[in-house]
Amino acid sequence: MTGDRSDPLGYPHQLDPVQAWLLGYIDLPTLLDQAAGSPDVLALYGRAVADPAYAEALIERAQQSLGATFDEAMPPADVAYDTYVAVTDPTDQALLMEQEAEGQPVDDELNVRQSEFEQAREALGLRPTGEQEAER
Secondary structure (H helix, E strand, O other), X not given: OOXXXXXXXXXXXXXXXXXXXXXXXXXXXXXXXXXXXXXXXXXXXXXXXXXXXXXXXXXXXXXXXXXXHHHHHOOHHHHHHHHHHHHOOHHXXXXXXXXXXXXXXXXXXXXXXXXXXXXXXXXXXXXXXXXXXXXX
């Protein structure tokens, strides 16, 4: 996840390189390249790796600095993955099955989830199981 021509940093300007790495905007080699001439950034990186509480604080500050745009600023693959995890949550699926067994209508919710699942799967580049097995 490195930068492109329109955004030379590869992440929102409000973030420092360590925050960008913690949020998944850049990978570790990119962080280390950007930090090569900066002892301060290397120190932040070392502390974030050594101290999970400090890393969480950095993430929280990063999210606050992004404000309402955090969801919009998340890399598309992260949004797709979060959606995929949400629509495949077995606990939630069990709750829907229980509601259906009680006679409550759940078809609309199941259709929405199926659609979200398909969109997330496509965004992540995953194919249906049958297509993957046919290639083997």
